Amino acid sequence: MISFRNTNTFKLLFLYFLAAYSFSTQASVREYWIAAEQVTWNYAPSSKNLINSHDDMNVWGKTLTYTKYRYIGYTDSSYSKPSSQPEWMGILGPQLRAAVGDTLKVHFLNKTDRPLSMHPHGMKYTKDNEGADGGQGSSIPPGKSFTYTWIVDEDAGPGPSDLSSVVWLYHSHVMGEEETNLGLIGTIVVTRADKVRSNTDPTPKDVDHEFTALFMIFNEENDEESGMKHTINGRIFGNLSGYETVIGERIRWHLMALGNETDNHTVHWHGQTVLNHGRRTDVIEVLPASMISVDMVPRSAGNWLFHCHVDDHMIAGMSTRWLVNPTKNNETHR
Numbered sequence: 001m002i003s004f005r006n007t008n009t010f011k012l013l014f015l016y017f018l019a020a021y022s023f024s025t026q027a028s029v030r031e032y033w034i035a036a037e038q039v040t041w042n043y044a045p046s047s048k049n050l051i052n053s054h055d056d057m058n059v060w061g062k063t064l065t066y067t068k069y070r071y072i073g074y075t076d077s078s079y080s081k082p083s084s085q086p087e088w089m090g091i092l093g094p095q096l097r098a099a100v101g102d103t104l105k106v107h108f109l110n111k112t113d114r115p116l117s118m119h120p121h122g123m124k125y126t127k128d129n130e131g132a133d134g135g136q137g138s139s140i141p142p143g144k145s146f147t148y149t150w151i152v153d154e155d156a157g158p159g160p161s162d163l164s165s166v167v168w169l170y171h172s173h174v175m176g177e178e179e180t181n182l183g184l185i186g187t188i189v190v191t192r193a194d195k196v197r198s199n200t201d202p203t204p205k206d207v208d209h210e211f212t213a214l215f216m217i218f219n220e221e222n223d224e225e226s227g228m229k230h231t232i233n234g235r236i237f238g239n240l241s242g243y244e245t246v247i248g249e250r251i252r253w254h255l256m257a258l259g260n261e262t263d264n265h266t267v268h269w270h271g272q273t274v275l276n277h278g279r280r281t282d283v284i285e286v287l288p289a290s291m292i293s294v295d296m297v298p299r300s301a302g303n304w305l306f307h308c309h310v311d312d313h314m315i316a317g318m319s320t321r322w323l324v325n326p327t328k329n330n331e332t333h334r
Helices: 007-024 176-182 309-315
Strands: 028-042 065-074 097-098 103-110 145-151 163-171 187-190 209-219 227-231 244-246 250-259 263-271 273-274 279-281 283-288 291-296 302-308 319-325
Touching: 028 097, 065 176, 145 302, 163 176, 163 279, 163 291, 176 209, 187 209, 187 250, 209 263, 227 302, 244 309, 250 283, 283 291
Parallel strands: 028 103, 097 187, 209 250, 244 319
Antiparallel strands: 028 065, 103 145, 163 187, 209 227, 250 291, 263 283, 263 302, 273 279, 273 291, 302 319
């Protein structure tokens, strides 16, 4: 047993460990550079039904390419080098990350032909930083920029019964119902301060991989059935790829929905169950603008279906696959 005979030495050691602890959990200002851009989006880049190879995509495959608007992340204020993001994110904008206590500085540049904004769910903000409903940041004209400041306070973080990280939506809110259908949607993941990997990496340390899935029907042709694209992250009929993991790893799924009254989805994984606030299930219900996070530990190797279990949505292609490998390879999927 160590005996501290010198009181001053003990005090110095105590202050050292206190300072080290404070440093390891200190709040950060996290900056992001995001532009809204007009793009050409293909709902099925393979031009095939990758779920059932013997079937086509029926009426939903007649037209696959449309003009969309997206949030594109950049590495710095030059807006010259796009940030990388996993293939499974599809049409989603950059995933913003923070720990409770942090501040998010989001530098937004509107490169499109219409006024747009960025409105976050869950964050603390002033009226000018709401990105909606009046205030300086509520409508950014084409070619202009605005820096949003969002505070990640306790009420923006996981609650007492939540997992160590929770997901929030952000989207444009000048004409909100129209702009989400255009594709201007992204997510914010907030981690408990004592659960982050480090000050520079606010991902939760009790999870190996986090995946995000937005279930949404995009209306491309004024309610014509051929234009009702039943998507997961903006892809149909198995054309979303990249959900890949390994048996035994700790996986967190962040699930959301947006859209209309038809966007009532029942998210289902083949081959695995999840824990939803302590309840064991393999189907999670999501409604428009709802957000939920669940955990799993894959137990069976395979290329499993991941889809909405509503019959009409399955028929229309709201399905993809998630791959569980028997052993770890050299790629990082988190």
